[in-house]
Amino acid sequence: MIGIIDYGSGNVQAIATIYKNLNINYQVITKPENLGKADKLILPGVGAFDATMQQLIDSGLKDKLNELVLGKKVPILGICVGLQVMGYKSDEGDLLGLGWIPGKVSRFDETKIKFKPKLPHMGWNTINDVQNHKLFEGIDNDFGFYFVHSFYFECEKEENILATSNYGGEFTSSIYANHIFGTQFHPEKSHGNGVQLFKNFADLKLC
Amino acid sequence: MLRSRIIPCLLIQNKGLVKTVNFKDPKYVGDPINAVKIFNEKEVDELMVLDIDATRENRGPNLEMIKNLADECRMPFCYGGGITTVEQAVKIISLGAEKVALSYSALNNISLCQEIGVIIGNQSVVVVIDVKKKKLFGGYDIYTHNGTKKSNWKLNDLISKLEEIGIGEIVINSIDNDGLMQGYDLPLVEAIREKCSMPITVIGGAGSIQHIKDLISKFKTIGAAAGSLFVFKGKYKAVLISYPNREERKPIY
Numbered sequence: 289m290i291g292i293i294d295y296g297s298g299n300v301q302a303i304a305t306i307y308k309n310l311n312i313n314y315q316v317i318t319k320p321e322n323l324g325k326a327d328k329l330i331l332p333g334v335g336a337f338d339a340t341m342q343q344l345i346d347s348g349l350k351d352k353l354n355e356l357v358l359g360k361k362v363p364i365l366g367i368c369v370g371l372q373v374m375g376y377k378s379d380e381g382d383l384l385g386l387g388w389i390p391g392k393v394s395r396f397d398e399t400k401i402k403f404k405p406k407l408p409h410m411g412w413n414t415i416n417d418v419q420n421h422k423l424f425e426g427i428d429n430d431f432g433f434y435f436v437h438s439f440y441f442e443c444e445k446e447e448n449i450l451a452t453s454n455y456g457g458e459f460t461s462s463i464y465a466n467h468i469f470g471t472q473f474h475p476e477k478s479h480g481n482g483v484q485l486f487k488n489f490a491d492l493k494l495c
Numbered sequence: 496m497l498r499s500r501i502i503p504c505l506l507i508q509n510k511g512l513v514k515t516v517n518f519k520d521p522k523y524v525g526d527p528i529n530a531v532k533i534f535n536e537k538e539v540d541e542l543m544v545l546d547i548d549a550t551r552e553n554r555g556p557n558l559e560m561i562k563n564l565a566d567e568c569r570m571p572f573c574y575g576g577g578i579t580t581v582e583q584a585v586k587i588i589s590l591g592a593e594k595v596a597l598s599y600s601a602l603n604n605i606s607l608c609q610e611i612g613v614i615i616g617n618q619s620v621v622v623v624i625d626v627k628k629k630k631l632f633g634g635y636d637i638y639t640h641n642g643t644k645k646s647n648w649k650l651n652d653l654i655s656k657l658e659e660i661g662i663g664e665i666v667i668n669s670i671d672n673d674g675l676m677q678g679y680d681l682p683l684v685e686a687i688r689e690k691c692s693m694p695i696t697v698i699g700g701a702g703s704i705q706h707i708k709d710l711i712s713k714f715k716t717i718g719a720a721a722g723s724l725f726v727f728k729g730k731y732k733a734v735l736i737s738y739p740n741r742e743e744r745k746p747i748y
Contacts, residue, residue, distance in 0.1 A: 298588045301566045334588050336616045369616070380616075398692070405694040405716060408618035408663050412540055413497045431741065432498075434541075434571050436593055436618050436663070455497055477571045477593060479538040 290314040290490055291326025293353075295343045297369070298334035302476040306483055312490045320352035328489065329353075329362055332476070333369030337393065337439070338381030340369045350386070357388065363467040365489050371441060371463060371470030380439050389465050390444035401456030408438040409455045415462070415473070417451045422492060423462075423469060424451065426484050433473035433481055435461070440472060467494045498748045499711045500540040502720040503738065504698050505530060507546045507576070510560060514722050515547075516674030518625075518642035524726045524734045527560070531567045537738040541571045543596070543666070543696075543720055545623070549577025550599050551640045556583055558590065565591030575623055584611040588619060594663060596621040599639035602646050602653070609660050618663040626650060626683065627670040635683065642670050651690060658691040665691070666720070669699030676702025676723050679710050688714060696720050704739060708747050 290307055294300045294316050307314035317323055331353075333340055344350040356362040366374050375385045378393035385393070398406045414432040417424035432453075440459045443449050450469070451462035463470045469489065475482035505527060506513050512530055513521035527544070534542055544564060549556060556577045565572055574587055575596025584595045595615070601608050601622045612620045625642055626635040637646040637653065657665060667687055669680045679700045687695060696718025701707055707719040728735040739747065 296589050298591050298593070300591070301562075302568065302591050305566055306569070334593060334615065334619060336613060339614050403715060404688060404692045406692040407661075408694065409497065410618065410663065410694050411497050411500045411716070411718075435497075436571065437616075438618050474571065474593070477569065479535075479569055482569070 289326050290328050290330060291317045291323060292330045292332065293323070293349065294318045295347050295349055297332050297340060297343070299332045299367070299474070299476050303330060303332060303486065306476060306486050307490070310483065310487055310490070312487070320348040323349070323352050323356055326362070329356070329364040330489075331364060331366040331370035331373075333367055333371070333373070335369050336380060337369060337372055337378040337385075338383045340373055341381070341383040341385065344373070354386065357468060361467050363489075363492065363494050364469065366470040367476065368437060368472060368474060371472055372439060374463070374468065374470050375441055378439060388468050389441075389448050389463055389470070391442050391448065391463070393439045394442050395439050396456060396459070408436055410436045413453045413455065413461075413473070415451045415453050417462070419450050419464075421450055421464065423464070423485060423488050425488055427481050431481055433461075433471070433475060433478040435473045437472060441470070497716055498540075499716050500696070500718045501707060501739070501744065501747065502541045502543050502696060502718055503534055503539055503725040504543040504545065504720045504722045506722060507544060507560070508548050510557070512726070513547075514674060514726055518670050518673055521547075522732075525736075528563060528567055530726075530736055531564055533736045534738060535567070535569045538741060539570050539738050541573065541718070542568060543573045543575070545596065546576025547641045551643065555579065556587060558586060561587055561592065562590045573621055575621070579607075581607070581610050581614060584620075585614050588615045594619045594621045596623045596666060598623040598625065602637070602639060602648055605656055605660065608657070608662050612662065617661050620662045621664045621666060622657055622662055623666040623668060624650070624653065625668045625670055638670060650687075654687055654690045658693060662693060664694040664696060664718070666696045666698060666718070672700030674723055675700055678702065678706045679719075681710070681713060684710070684714060684717075694718065698722070704743075704747065711747060
């Protein structure tokens with residue numbers, strides 16, 4: 289069962305609708321004690337870094353997530369801010385992130401964006417899945433995915449970069465470390481490509 | 496590469512979809528959920544839904560309707576109409592919209608944009624600016640309440656202020672061109688593009704794919720929104736929802 293974590297951030301229902309239409313078993317989970325029922329987890333995110341971390345802390349989800357993802361190696365997919373909180377920290381806020389994947393979240397350097405509009409990076413962009421990972425199987429990279437953000441994940445290690453995109457230079461648009469995945473873009477709002485990615489995540493066999 | 500966005504803009508009145516001309520004479524064009532289902536199939540870049548009565552009727556957003564729309568949307572969704580508090584904006588994002596659009600409430604109290612941005616992120620805060628050409632001396636006046644009340648803001652001052660506080664996008668809506676399907680007001684867009692570096696979406700006047708092409712070729716990355724173009728067909732304006740498919744869009748971007 290895919291557990292979609294509902295901590296007040298958006299897009300939970302959009303993801304639930306996709307899994308429902310795919311006939312894949314899912315559950316929307318709000319309470320930390322129910323997280324353990326899921327075989328895989330999705331951490332959605334629309335919002336600011338600190339507001340998101342604060343909600344994870346206050347709800348008790350943070351501790352339980354650490355236990356399941358780090359201790360029991362439960363696969364997880366973070367989306368947008370759900371990816372960003374996997375880093376140590378962010379230029380957008382003061383709180384510490386979960387620190388699951390080595391890296392920090394930085395603001396795009398506007399001086400490198402030689403055109404208008406500059407920020408946010410918003411709209412449909414192409415991706416380059418540099419690892420040829422199964423998560424991106426069957427995806428039309430040129431059609432790409434929908435993005436809306438001004439901050440991006442700077443990986444310390446190249447091995448954690450799953451996909452890149454270009455906006456005033458190349459940046460990391462998807463990260464992973466074994467069973468932990470994150471996308472800066474919104475697959476739940478990216479039509480067929482997004483549906484395919486959610487299906488791939490459900491199908492992934494990880495050890 | 497980041498593409499321009501071609502955005503159907505749906506106007507809501509009495510829970511139904513309508514289309515106006517110069518912000519007047521709303522014509523009923525169908526059911527919003529049905530429209531979203533069709534736009535899902537067409538893989539639209541983004542969808543904008545504006546409740547045009549909420550502010551004028553002095554009421555808040557219809558959260559149940561927004562939830563129903565957001566649940567159905569497989570594309571990014573921006574909602575506007577009647578948002579006056581941080582709580583409402585946060586609620587709308589939690590229901591599954593990517594962005595909230597403010598107009599009167601932002602113009603009336605610009606710090607509301609910042610207060611909302613702290614919680615949902617500035618990238619998700621959109622300000623819609625309805626403008627009308629001045630009758631005598633050139634330039635534009637800003638209107639709110641569905642085109643019925645003139646704002647004291649000067650267009651340039653407002654753009655500078657929004658750029659300074661840092662919002663996600665401005666939507667510039669030409670009341671003069673609304674529903675006429677004669678093309679966008681390109682000089683207006685040009686003036687605003689020079690003034691700021693944030694994303695712009697333009698609405699008001701698109702009557703053909705060529706109009707959208709003209710806008711994108713001039714401004715490169717931009718949001719091209721349209722109402723009539725995607726809900727009407729033919730010179731008698733029969734209601735038919737349409738949108739260019741993936742292949743048809745490639746030469747436009």
